[in-house]
Amino acid sequence: MDSNGVDEQEMKLVQGAAGYVLEDVPHLSDYILDLPTYPNPLQSNPAYSVVRQYFVDEDDTVPQKIVVHKDSPRGTHFRRAGPRQKVYFKPADVRACIVTCGGLCPGLNTVIREIVCGLHYMYGVTEVLGVNCGFSGFYSKNTVTLTPKDVSDIHKRGGTMLGTSRGGHDTSKIVDNIQDREINQVYIIGGDGTQKGASAIYKEIRRRGLKVAVAGIPKTIDNDIPVIDKSFGFDTAVEEAQRAINAAHVEATSVENGIGLVKLMGRYSGFIAMYATLASRDVDCCLIPESPFYLEGKGGLYEFIAKRLRENGHMVIVVAEGAGQDLVAESIEQQDASGNKLLKDVGLWMSLKIKEHFAKQRKMDITLKYIDPTYMIRAIPANASDNVYSTLLAQSAVHGAMAGYTGFISGLVNGRQTYIPFNRITEKQNKVVITDRMWARMLSSTNQPSFMNPPNGTTEATC
Ligand SMILES: Nc1ncnc2c1ncn2[C@@H]1O[C@H](COP(=O)(O)OP(=O)(O)O)[C@@H](O)[C@H]1O
Ligand SMILES: O=P(O)(O)OC[C@H]1O[C@](O)(COP(=O)(O)O)[C@@H](O)[C@@H]1O
Numbered sequence: 344m345d346s347n348g349v350d351e352q353e354m355k356l357v358q359g360a361a362g363y364v365l366e367d368v369p370h371l372s373d374y375i376l377d378l379p380t381y382p383n384p385l386q387s388n389p390a391y392s393v394v395r396q397y398f399v400d401e402d403d404t405v406p407q408k409i410v411v412h413k414d415s416p417r418g419t420h421f422r423r424a425g426p427r428q429k430v431y432f433k434p435a436d437v438r439a440c441i442v443t444c445g446g447l448c449p450g451l452n453t454v455i456r457e458i459v460c461g462l463h464y465m466y467g468v469t470e471v472l473g474v475n476c477g478f479s480g481f482y483s484k485n486t487v488t489l490t491p492k493d494v495s496d497i498h499k500r501g502g503t504m505l506g507t508s509r510g511g512h513d514t515s516k517i518v519d520n521i522q523d524r525e526i527n528q529v530y531i532i533g534g535d536g537t538q539k540g541a542s543a544i545y546k547e548i549r550r551r552g553l554k555v556a557v558a559g560i561p562k563t564i565d566n567d568i569p570v571i572d573k574s575f576g577f578d579t580a581v582e583e584a585q586r587a588i589n590a591a592h593v594e595a596t597s598v599e600n601g602i603g604l605v606k607l608m609g610r611y612s613g614f615i616a617m618y619a620t621l622a623s624r625d626v627d628c629c630l631i632p633e634s635p636f637y638l639e640g641k642g643g644l645y646e647f648i649a650k651r652l653r654e655n656g657h658m659v660i661v662v663a664e665g666a667g668q669d670l671v672a673e674s675i676e677q678q679d680a681s682g683n684k685l686l687k688d689v690g691l692w693m694s695l696k697i698k699e700h701f702a703k704q705r706k707m708d709i710t711l712k713y714i715d716p717t718y719m720i721r722a723i724p725a726n727a728s729d730n731v732y733s734t735l736l737a738q739s740a741v742h743g744a745m746a747g748y749t750g751f752i753s754g755l756v757n758g759r760q761t762y763i764p765f766n767r768i769t770e771k772q773n774k775v776v777i778t779d780r781m782w783a784r785m786l787s788s789t790n791q792p793s794f795m796n797p798p799n800g801t802t803e804a805t806c
């Protein structure tokens with residue numbers, strides 16, 4: 344550990360001129376000496392051999408910050424993903440496994456499919472195992488064999504063919520199992536919680552000195568993983584959310600003083616709600632965990648609703664599930680098996696409060712319809728662009744593991760595929776920055792109140 348309590352194993356920094364920093368990922372050769380290398384089988388693959396400079400140069404890196412000034416330091420870079428000239432595994436010796444953990448997300452099956460097919464068709468690896476039902480499946484379930492035939496059309500289905508779970512992460516039991524089954528490549532698909540688990544597995548594997556590559560593929564429908572441009576499945580979820588918003592709009596415009604209220608996913612981050620609002624243009628107010636709001640008084644939600652109804656005769660409100668949690672009165676805080684806060688139903692609460700308020704006021708008769716498409720937006724197959732994105736992430740993970748990298752996730756940074764060390768994506772969550780331009784664009788599209796000045800005594804929701 345260094346003086347900041349950061350594990351040195353996870354920090355592989357390379358400094359260069361003009362403030363250049365490479366936050367590199369670990370490699371099996373960092374802790375196992377004299378590992379043999381082999382020519383990359385892609386050299387003789389007819390599909391790839393025609394590509395000029397198909398192999399990624401060892402020195403290629405991708406900057407995290409692309410907007411720079413003349414004299415500003417070049418800043419953090421990540422290793423560029425892709426196939427290397429030499430690989431650290433003989434294809435016939437590879438025994439890979441894939442596991443999916445946490446909540447569902449469109450594209451999970453595509454990632455599974457493309458790891459299996461990538462290993463098989465690009466590298467000639469035939470032994471790929473599926474671990475059922477998340478981390479606990481390592482020690483409580485039998486594995487399944489995965490061949491290209493088994494996964495050929497799974498990308499057309501939502502969910503994960505392997506099953507998933509929360510909780511149940513037991514590092515030593517999992518690594519014992521990896522050792523017992525003679526697995527030497529582990530592909531772990533999941534969100535922030537999962538990648539913390541993946542990081543613990545990598546550290547234990549390294550401590551035991553095993554030649555096992557651990558590769559993560561970040562999954563999060565909430566888009567709450569930092570560093571990467573966005574997570575796979577996010578676009579699909581935003582697209583599906585349009586259907587709920589459209590329905591809310593139709594319901595609201597079909598009656599006098601109609602209100603359509605839609606609750607969307609977003610535990611700590613309101614990206615789905617913000618993008619769905621921006622895409623739709625039918626939304627009058629978008630509430631997210633990062634932006635506190637209040638109901639009563641000047642500048643509050645009730646006042647805004649009354650104003651919009653007077654102006655337009657209808658309105659649509661989108662609320663992210665993590666918004667306004669402090670307003671929803673309930674004393675006991677509960678957690679799920681992974682330790683995530685269990686949320687109170689802000690949508691249901693808001694619909695009751697709004698109805699109650701206007702009934703009490705007796706100035707305006709409203710009709711409110713509450714639509715909760717929560718699970719519908721994540722239990723669907725990935726759209727075309729998420730399918731391509733998931734494919735690239737999976738293939739990058741395969742190239743990285745074959746090249747001997749470990750303790751990394753494959754992620755898109757500024758439009759380029761990269762390898763990012765685990766600690767960079769688990770140390771904090773990606774959130775909507777309400778002082779950034781995107782939130783300003785959203786505010787200007789709805790023209791909703793900023794909720795910046797709650798009257799004294801008003802409870803403000805903070806998250
Ligand atoms: N800090 C942690 N260390 C090790 N494993 C963790 C940690 N947090 C979560 N996990 C494990 O990761 C898996 C998924 O976590 P969860 O938070 O439910 O979903 P997600 O990965 O999508 O955020 C669970 O099996 C959980 O036990
Ligand atoms: O699957 P569950 O346990 O019902 O949890 C629902 C939660 O899952 C999420 O989709 C996020 O899941 P992850 O943390 O697994 O990515 C949230 O938006 C939502 O709050």
Ligand SMILES: [Mg+2]
Pocket residue numbers: 445534535536
């Ligand atoms: Mg999570």
